Amino acid sequence: MTRGRPKVILMNITTPLKHLGTRQPFFYVGFDHKEGTRLLTRAINKMTGKQVNYLMLYGIRGYVSHARGDEFIRLTAEQPGFAMNQAFYTDINREKARQAVLQTLASKHNINLIYACTTDIALGAMDALKTLNKEEHIILNGWGGGSAELEALANGHLDVTVMRMNDDSGVAMAEAIRLDQTGKAHLIPLVYSGNFAVVDKYTSPQELERLKDYAFRYSK
Helix, strand or coil: CCCCCCCCECCCCCCHHHHHHCCCCCCECHHHHHHHHHHHHHHHHHCCCEEEEEEEEEEECCCHHHHHHHHHHHHHHCCCCEEEEEEECCCCCHHHHHHHHHHHHCCCCCEEEEEECCHHHHHHHHHHEEEEEECCCEEEEECCCCHHHHHHEEEEHHHHHHHECHHHHHHHHHHHHHHHCCHHHCCCCCEECCCCCEEEECHHHHHHHHHHHCCCCCCC
């Protein structure tokens, strides 16, 4: 980074690293995990009642769990009626997420929300709720809005997710490289964060298709 060649692009992180000071990478690109969590939190708030007892399912210890999981905890701590009853690190493993839900619901019968930090975790939680026949009694979110989540949403197995407009980041990288190669590097921002859309089980099939067409407009 000091030399300037080769140039470094950091993907899936939109928060500049302070310890790098003025020696920053060429470009940070991705989707702001905290912004996505804020949007998801607002959507979940509209679905819950006065008392929310939730299970937090993290991925692995680190940046993403902090920005998606800890941020949700921070946001809901400011709201009356939200209480975290249990938390697990699942290693982003579908089976571990399933077991975590089964273990929790065996002893904590008041859980009415499961907050999943990634797609695989959400699918594992979905498996457990289907086994226990509790899909209609516990709110479950996804995170990212990929094809597996959208299918689960359409089939009524998932309640809400925040969907990344996936190709935004690819376009941003291509544009940054083009500008650099044409001598216009001064026009490139340090950070680019792509757009999100919140979708839930009430979103129409037509709207889901429209969003999918846009999110994967180049990569499909």
